[in-house]
Amino acid sequence: xxxxHPDSKTxxxxxxxxxxxxxxxxxxxxxxxxxxxxxxxxxxxxxxxIAIGLLIAIVKAFMVFYVFxxxxxxxxxxxxxxxxxxxxFFVLTFALNVLGP
Numbered sequence: 001x002x003x004x005h006p007d008s009k010t011x012x013x014x015x016x017x018x019x020x021x022x023x024x025x026x027x028x029x030x031x032x033x034x035x036x037x038x039x040x041x042x043x044x045x046x047x048x049x050i051a052i053g054l055l056i057a058i059v060k061a062f063m064v065f066y067v068f069x070x071x072x073x074x075x076x077x078x079x080x081x082x083x084x085x086x087x088x089f090f091v092l093t094f095a096l097n098v099l100g101p
Contacts, residue, residue, distance in 0.1 A: 018067045022060055029056045058090055 032052040065086065066072055071079050 014067060018063055021063060025056050025060050029053050032056065054094070061086070 029052075033049055062083070065082065069082075071082060
């Protein structure tokens with residue numbers, strides 16, 4: 001690991017901010033799952049709920065990877081080796097679900 005590690009107070013503050021953001025995004029996921037889409041949208045409404053939920057989940061996953069796996073202190077080159085495969089996994093999973101049978 002390269003880079004400078006901050007003191008424990010700064011790390012604690014960072015963890016509290018991330019925990020608050022994760023809680024807020026969880027509430028946002030719950031709100032997105034409510035039945036707020038007009039019935040006339042049909043299947044598109046269900047897909048919209050799922051797409052919003054997946055986008056929020058991806059943002060939450062990247063937040064956890066970045067802070068709790070301490071990627072924020074690593075070299076940008078190393079981060080690319082972590083985030084690129086994860087991003088490709090999400091893209092391929094989404095493509096197989098949307099374009100698949």
